[in-house]
Amino acid sequence: MKRVLGRIAGMIPVLLGVTLLIFILLRVVPGDPVSILLGEHYSQETIDRLTRVMDLDKPLIQQFFSYVGNAVRGNLGESYTMKRPVTTLILQAFPSTVKLALMAAAIAWVIGILAGIIAAVRQNKLLDHLFMGMSLAGVSVPIFMTSLFLQYVLSFKLKLFPLTSDGRLISLILPAIALGWNSAGSIARMTRSGLIDVMQQDYIDTAKAKGLTKASVILKHALKNSMLPVVTMMAIQLSSMMSGAVITESIFSIPGIGRLATSAIQNRDMPLLQGTVLFTTIIVIIGNLAADLLYSVLDPRIRRAV
Amino acid sequence: MRLKSVITTILAAALVLGSAVPAAADGEKILKLGWNKDIQTMDVHKTTDNYAIPLSIFDRLLEVQLNDDGSTELVNSIANEYSISDDGLVYSFTLRDDVKFSDGTPLTSADVEATFTRMFTLEDSVQTDFTTCIKGAQDILDGKTDQLEGIQVKDDLNFDIVLETPFAGFLSVLATPTCCIMSKANLEDAGSDFGLVPEKTIGSGAYMVKEWVTNDSMTLVRNPYYWGEPGSADEVHIKVYPEAASMNMAFQTGDIDILDCDFIDAAILESTYKTAYADQIVSVNRLGTYFFMMNTKVEPMQDLKVRKAIQMAIDRQSILDSIFGGAGVLVDGLYPAGSIGFTDENQGWLKYDPEGAKALLAEAGYADGFDLELAADSSASENRMNILQIAQQNLQDVGINAHIESYDESSWLAKRKSGEMSCFTSPWTLDYNDPSNLIDTFFGSPEATKGRSINYEDTDVMARVAAASSIVDEDERLAEYAALEKKIVEEDAAVLPLFSLQHQYVISDRVEHFTPHWAGYSDFNVYGVTMK
Numbered sequence: 001m002k003r004v005l006g007r008i009a010g011m012i013p014v015l016l017g018v019t020l021l022i023f024i025l026l027r028v029v030p031g032d033p034v035s036i037l038l039g040e041h042y043s044q045e046t047i048d049r050l051t052r053v054m055d056l057d058k059p060l061i062q063q064f065f066s067y068v069g070n071a072v073r074g075n076l077g078e079s080y081t082m083k084r085p086v087t088t089l090i091l092q093a094f095p096s097t098v099k100l101a102l103m104a105a106a107i108a109w110v111i112g113i114l115a116g117i118i119a120a121v122r123q124n125k126l127l128d129h130l131f132m133g134m135s136l137a138g139v140s141v142p143i144f145m146t147s148l149f150l151q152y153v154l155s156f157k158l159k160l161f162p163l164t165s166d167g168r169l170i171s172l173i174l175p176a177i178a179l180g181w182n183s184a185g186s187i188a189r190m191t192r193s194g195l196i197d198v199m200q201q202d203y204i205d206t207a208k209a210k211g212l213t214k215a216s217v218i219l220k221h222a223l224k225n226s227m228l229p230v231v232t233m234m235a236i237q238l239s240s241m242m243s244g245a246v247i248t249e250s251i252f253s254i255p256g257i258g259r260l261a262t263s264a265i266q267n268r269d270m271p272l273l274q275g276t277v278l279f280t281t282i283i284v285i286i287g288n289l290a291a292d293l294l295y296s297v298l299d300p301r302i303r304r305a306v
Numbered sequence: 307m308r309l310k311s312v313i314t315t316i317l318a319a320a321l322v323l324g325s326a327v328p329a330a331a332d333g334e335k336i337l338k339l340g341w342n343k344d345i346q347t348m349d350v351h352k353t354t355d356n357y358a359i360p361l362s363i364f365d366r367l368l369e370v371q372l373n374d375d376g377s378t379e380l381v382n383s384i385a386n387e388y389s390i391s392d393d394g395l396v397y398s399f400t401l402r403d404d405v406k407f408s409d410g411t412p413l414t415s416a417d418v419e420a421t422f423t424r425m426f427t428l429e430d431s432v433q434t435d436f437t438t439c440i441k442g443a444q445d446i447l448d449g450k451t452d453q454l455e456g457i458q459v460k461d462d463l464n465f466d467i468v469l470e471t472p473f474a475g476f477l478s479v480l481a482t483p484t485c486c487i488m489s490k491a492n493l494e495d496a497g498s499d500f501g502l503v504p505e506k507t508i509g510s511g512a513y514m515v516k517e518w519v520t521n522d523s524m525t526l527v528r529n530p531y532y533w534g535e536p537g538s539a540d541e542v543h544i545k546v547y548p549e550a551a552s553m554n555m556a557f558q559t560g561d562i563d564i565l566d567c568d569f570i571d572a573a574i575l576e577s578t579y580k581t582a583y584a585d586q587i588v589s590v591n592r593l594g595t596y597f598f599m600m601n602t603k604v605e606p607m608q609d610l611k612v613r614k615a616i617q618m619a620i621d622r623q624s625i626l627d628s629i630f631g632g633a634g635v636l637v638d639g640l641y642p643a644g645s646i647g648f649t650d651e652n653q654g655w656l657k658y659d660p661e662g663a664k665a666l667l668a669e670a671g672y673a674d675g676f677d678l679e680l681a682a683d684s685s686a687s688e689n690r691m692n693i694l695q696i697a698q699q700n701l702q703d704v705g706i707n708a709h710i711e712s713y714d715e716s717s718w719l720a721k722r723k724s725g726e727m728s729c730f731t732s733p734w735t736l737d738y739n740d741p742s743n744l745i746d747t748f749f750g751s752p753e754a755t756k757g758r759s760i761n762y763e764d765t766d767v768m769a770r771v772a773a774a775s776s777i778v779d780e781d782e783r784l785a786e787y788a789a790l791e792k793k794i795v796e797e798d799a800a801v802l803p804l805f806s807l808q809h810q811y812v813i814s815d816r817v818e819h820f821t822p823h824w825a826g827y828s829d830f831n832v833y834g835v836t837m838k
Contacts, residue, residue, distance in 0.1 A: 029714075029716075029717070032716060032720060033716070035716055035719040035720055035723060036715065036716050036719065037354070037432065038354055038432055039354045039355065043435050043753075044753060044757075045447065046432065046434060046435060049429075049447070050430060050432070053429050053430045054430075081346045081353075081355070082346055082347070082520070083346065083347045083349070083352055083501070083502060084502060084520075089520065092520055093520075093521065096522075148551060151551075151552065151555070152555070155555070155559075156555045156558070156559060159559070163552065163555055163556055163559055163561060164545070164547065164552055164556065164561075165522075166545075250548040250549050251548075251549045251551070251552055252552070253522070253545065253546060253547050253548065253549075253552060254522075255519065255520065255521035255522035255546070259521055259548065260521065262548075263343070263521070266685060266715070268715075268716045
């Protein structure tokens with residue numbers, strides 16, 4: 001518990017640093033949000049008025065501390081373009097991202113672990129080469145290509161799935177596969193190499209000598225001990241997916257965090273971009289913390305060390 | 307037993323997986339639309355981005371009618387009749403007596419007054435530039451008062467709008483989305499929810515918003531109290547497709563009824579839609595002009611001969627044909643083809659003549675050419691980059707070493723606003739159908755011309771531009787605008803007008819008729835769609 005609290009306290013400087021970094025970055029790049037907001041319609045008088053209303057005429061240091069002060073109270077400001085509180089926009093978008101991330105993670109984990117186990121057991125055989133070839137493709141083929149391919153073949157041509165998200169779970173299957181396949185490739189490769197290492201340990205020979213079945217040896221003894229790095233990767237992948245899958249969300253029209261961030265970048269919507277970056281940073285930090293905790297659950301030596 | 311439970315599980319899963327989209331009732335006409343991004347707000351006073359929903363849920367006093375021959379005219383909407391005083395300062399309106407908001411309350415002069423007053427009192431209003439001619443508007447903007455002197459209510463149906471100075475384009479301004487009439491009671495009741503929450507955004511237009519999922523979808527239904535013929539579609543379902551490829555497939559699978567060709571690749575338009583859907587393409591004049599801009603302060607474009615050489619060097623027809631499939635017409639003046647102010651007399655003075663361009667450059671002392679930056683907005687459509695690429699090649703052909711520099715949107719806008727951008731291409735779609743809209747924006751003052759990175763220097767011409775909008779006699783006013791156009795484009799070569807484009811849409815076989823919005827931008831009133 002002490003360690004958990006320590007890690008949570010450690011989040012504060014990270015969040016402050018990220019906030020400061022994004023705050024400075026958004027203000028040193030050329031261009032201003034008022035120009036974006038007004039588009040082709042403006043007079044200097046209108047520009048000056050909006051600059052004042054949006055507090056952009058205040059000194060930067062004042063803007064920063066005002067932002068941090070409000071953020072601590074849960075107020076991330078109002079989106080320049082969407083005219084709503086940033087917190088509301090994030091909370092509206094997050095469920096879509098969570099649904100997609102959980103489905104993608106489930107697909108990645110089930111397929112990745114199974115493929116990794118089979119490839120390890122059938123090392124250097126046909127299935128091993130097949131699964132590792134597929135996992136290599138999963139890791140190396142860009143997500144936008146996978147997404148467009150699945151959309152074109154399974155939705156547009158074969159009409160097996162909706163083309164884009166329509167609120168039904170079935171419409172999330174293709175984007176989840178597109179997003180999950182990439183992660184499944186990494187998990188499969190890591191599971192395979194971990195399992196092959198463990199299978200060469202003495203205690204596995206002992207287990208076999210006790211007369212346990214092969215399945216029992218693999219699932220009860222080898223797999224658990226080979227999963228430590230895989231679990232870390234799974235937690236990091238999940239937190240990464242939870243912070244928004246920009247490309248997948250765009251292609252399948254899913255109104256998630258990734259789309260919100262893209263729109264904020266395009267419109268130089270500083271409060272919205274700062275809010276989404278801050279939010280995704282928190283998600284990633286929580287993901288890493290969860291990975292650490294899971295690590296200690298799976299490996300008692302780490303728990304004792306803590 | 308086991309099989310039964312498996313079947314039950316599958317059925318339950320199918321129910322859960324496919325349970326969120328309601329099916330259309332028999333015979334219900336549902337219009338399905340796709341946009342590349344969501345609207346920002348339904349409150350037109352707070353956005354300049356997308357007016358599609360405000361156009362459909364609010365009414366204006368007047369409307370611009372797009373005729374079958376491509377011409378446009380002003381027609382009455384919720385204003386039943388109007389008159390203008392001889393000095394061009396007082397516009398007297400009478401409202402229809404049967405106009406009601408979607409909550410059943412009548413629309414009266416008080417609502418008109420509240421709408422225009424809010425336009426100037428709302429601290430983050432972005433829609434003040436075309437209406438500050440109303441008497442007292444500037445006083446509100448200057449913080450001197452919160453009452454708009456120029457709106458004078460006589461009774462529930464009659465009111466006057468008094469201008470500070472005559473502005474002949476004012477009627478056209480009243481037909482723009484800027485001047486959507488809102489409900490006074492609704493504005494007071496909704497507060498900051500106005501424009502964001504469907505049930506707190508009341509209009510008198512043909513449709514009202516039933517549901518809005520931000521960044522995803524929107525559903526419109528008919529306004530039961532609409533004063534005109536009910537809209538053809540029972541419901542309108544709008545879905546956001548950020549990816550052009552997805553939108554393209556969505557049209558072909560029947561998920562979209564009207565595909566705006568602005569949102570798809572020109573090559574796909576040519577290869578797929580102009581062959582397989584040739585009978586379903588709707589084209590209208592786009593009341594806008596594409597320009598190639600030249601900064602008259604950047605060396606060596608201070609020299610008239612150099613600017614004229616650039617006008618002669620760029621092959622506009624080739625650009626129109628190769629990038630837009632010839633869907634448009636070359637224009638030699640400022641005003642878009644089909645708009646008020648466009649004249650046939652002011653056409654034909656710009657010719658593609660690379661040899662003539664070389665000769666002029668030699669006369670100006672630039673026989674060996676010079677370096678020239680063409681600034682590209684990286685977030686703009688691919689077509690704009692393609693225009694610059696052809697222009698770059700044309701300019702290189704006459705010895706000008708043109709190179710393209712890309713900027714992100716806000717940097718591009720900031721550089722242009724600073725008056726330091728050398729050359730660029732940009733379309734201007736009319737906000738209101740009057741020559742003053744374009745010429746005032748580009749040449750109305752030293753600030754305006756600097757803000758467009760033109761830096762035109764003839765202050766006499768700028769004074770004439772500023773004065774032209776006050777000319778009360780319509781013929782005299784239009785003649786002055788034509789003379790100014792000739793002076794700026796032909797004599798001073800301050801810009802190179804390229805062309806006015808056609809706006810193309812592909813409609814599904816469920817749509818019987820579709821009238822796009824007159825302005826030619828992608829936002830349209832769904833009332834203009836008739837379903838089979």
